[in-house]
Amino acid sequence: MVQSESIFRLDGVTRRFGALTALDDITFEAPQNEYISLLGPSGAGKTSLLRVIAGFESPDVGRIHFLGRDITDLPAHKRGIGFVFQNFALFPHLTVFENIAFGLRNGIDDIADAQIGDRVREMVDLVGLSGLEDRVPDQISGGQKQRVALARTLVMQPKLVLLDEPLGALDANLRGRMQTELRQIRERLNVTFLHVTGSETEALAMGDTVAVLDRGRIIQSGTPEQIHDTPSSSDVALFLNRFNLFDGKLSADAFHGPFGPVPAANVCQNPTDIYAIRYDRTKAFRKGDTLPGPALPARFLASEYLGSSVISFFETADHKQVEVDHHLSFGDPDNYKVGEEYVLSWDPRHAIVFGQEAAA
Amino acid sequence: MSIAAPSTQRNTFTGWLLAPGVFWMILFLVAPIMMIVYVSFWTQTTFAINSTLTLDSWKNFFSSEAYVGALWTTLRLWLIVLALTFIIGYPAALFVGLLVKSKTVSTILLVLCVIPFWTSFLIRVLAWRPMLGKEGAINIILQKLGLIDSPIEVLLFSELSVIIGMTQIYVVFMVGPIAFMLGRIDRNIIEAARDLGAGFGRIFWKIIFPLSLPGVVVGAIFVSVMVLGEFATSGALSGRKVNLLGNIIVTQVGSLKWAMASVVGVILTILLGIVVAGFLRIVDLKSEL
CATH class of the missing domain: 3.40.50.300 (P-loop containing nucleotide triphosphate hydrolases)
Known part of the structure; x- marks a missing residue:
């Protein structure tokens, strides 16, 4: 059959x-x-x-x-x-x-x-x-x-x-x-x-x-x-090359990452605890702006113009590179200064949380 | 003018680069050949030679049964040895160049093929005597095994022994170029042919053999050039029974018959030229290598 x-x-x-x-x-x-x-x-x-x-x-x-x-x-x-x-x-x-x-x-x-x-x-x-x-x-x-x-x-x-x-x-x-x-x-x-x-x-x-x-x-x-x-594991998310992946620790119903504890509702089974947020869902803010979610301080490194979008590269305090994909249909990109500190944030509903204990 | 100048300059430069080679070839190749052709028309008497032009030596060559016979023997042995080196060499090359998967192993095998060349040519040839002789290794073994009652005499001091000796010495010149060409065949091509439904026989005749043909041609040229000019193997293994053009040159030079030696030399050179040109017509080597 x-x-x-x-x-x-x-x-x-x-x-x-x-x-x-x-x-x-x-x-x-x-x-x-x-x-x-x-x-x-x-x-x-x-x-x-x-x-x-x-x-x-x-x-x-x-x-x-x-x-x-x-x-x-x-x-x-x-x-x-x-x-x-x-x-x-x-x-x-x-x-x-x-x-x-x-x-x-x-x-x-x-x-x-x-x-x-x-x-x-x-x-x-x-x-x-x-x-x-x-x-x-x-x-x-x-x-x-x-x-x-x-x-x-x-x-x-x-x-x-x-x-x-x-x-x-x-x-x-x-x-x-x-x-x-x-x-x-x-x-x-x-x-x-x-x-x-x-x-x-x-x-x-x-x-x-x-x-x-x-x-x-x-x-x-x-x-x-x-x-x-909906990548089923952090490895898939990694190969897709469209997600910022953060190591951390999942406990009860919160994920403890470099941006502090974030509530984690749906957790996918995974060998390690990973927090994933797509490049185009990640946004950069100046210090003092109101943030849609968790705050991750990062230093601006460089940006790449891709025609329809601009990819900006940031580096966090623990030297992890984070990418921000800004589509130009959402307006002109901000001008970031190389070496200056910004705050990266995102809507936590868009994040995918992978954890050893599924759906805690 | 400003464009022409550098190009003339380059031409002069190319000319200077070519000069030593051209000089060398003229002095040591073209001039001696011209000289041989010239001497072949000289007048030879028993003890002297003078530069009066005559066709006598040429007439002598073509009217003598022994000389013309030597020409045919040379051609016959050349064809037999060429065929044998190909028949024995191709499967060996197929194994070394294509079937052995590891490059290291195939290099080692090729080096093994060359090991006999570490001994001198004469020893390699003479080593066949205790092998092939009446009381040689092969006859003793065959007799011990009870396969023959009396020794096979035709093994040594015959055309057969010359053929065996030459094939053994020259087969490696066939194996090398073929193995090289086979080694360059992309394995994916063979897998692609398999994937398209071709069995081993089809793959060999339609893909592997045509792609190895330049190697076969190069190998055949090597073997031909060496066999056609041979005199040592036939001298040592035939007991003077097999006379090749090369042997005639040796004896004529030995008895100071320069004119006749030159005639044979010219004939041999023409023969080689025809053979090499013929092989080169089969494959366009320039585009293949």
Whole structure:
């Protein structure tokens, strides 16, 4: 029942390299026909997970199901799962056309030449490579290589495509364009994309579902909104790179941080006591202003202009850096003086409190 | 003018940088070759040589069964040794360059291949005698195992022993360049081919072999250049039964027959030129390396 709705399912998948556990008992069910982004810091096991699903490596423990079938012991070339490599891994001695046709010509099924030609041309049109069919990989740009790598995989009509940091090798301008294109191509072909990335903005922007991987475990998965607004642990909040996180001590119903005790109503279960407040909810005030909540004295360090907003960096007495994100649609930013003391504050209702004792 | 000046200056500079190399090559390569070509047309008498131009030596070469035979033997042995070094060398290179995952291990293996070169060429060749001889190691072992009753005589002082000796010495020149090219293949490319449904055979013929071809060509050029000019291995292992062009040059020079030695030298040089040019046509090395 469940299997018909999920594209693939991991059951307690564990992969070790010597003393290092790259994948630690991962159980995950991936919805069909969706864009799934897998977010994790480097070394979290993202690539290992993709390689285990693709069949380049086998798990030490656990089973992998794909379209309701156990494929754990099936070799990579019989799985029918597409893989797009981070460095594209194009065949350097073959033309764009032959790169795309490779799987059709050399795969398990015998396909007539005429049909290969049709399918390749169709794919060339879809990814926008018309006119470049006879070039070799050395003669095309990074973005075009990316398209060839994608076309080469998609022409095999896989139900699942694994993309290993596909935008990592592209420059920023191109990355934005490929983000939209990847989503459009996926929607047209009704395949599931599993996109691995270390960039939280990319993961949130592209995924219909976002899964967060840390130290070989999937620590949260959900819609981008769920992940962004309600990170389930302080680690997720940390990877999102949108929260100021404060260490402290949770007791009864108050959190004791560098800003003194603050009432803490809803507490999320977490290995350590952490107080999280989003950058754009944190505000800087001059001494003497009325504050919406707790007071945290901090020294202004510098600010960065990002076009639509200004990020200001402050440093607290115990040398912790705090970021304040001021969106310019809320009016012009204040002019802070470098080295001067200000007071940071926020509405405590917007804070997320993580604690060892959940919901005290 | 102001633009032209620095460019002329640069040209002069380039010219000066090239000068020593060009001078060296003219003095020690071009001039001697011209000289050999020239001498091949000199008149040779039994005890003397003079610079009267004649075609006699060339006619002698092509009318002598022994000399023309040596040309064919050289070509035959070259093709056999080339084929053997490739057949034996490619799998070894495949193992060292591609299948061994650790770079350190593959470097160690390549160094191991070179260890025989720590002994002198002559010793390496002569070491085959106690191996292949009538009462040599191979015959003794085969007899002890009861596989043969009487020693195999064809093992030593035959064309076979020359082929064995040359293959052993030159196979490493095939392994090195191929292993180098194989080592440069991005492993992701092979995984990508697997992911696209290709089995090992397809991956080898469509991806691995074409990408290693420049290495094969470089290895083949190394082996060809050395085998075509060979005289020592055939001298030491054939018991004078196998005469290569190189051996003829040695004997002709030894008996002061400079004109004939020059004829053979010119033929050998032309042969090498054709072979190397032929190999270079297979792959555009400039774009590959």
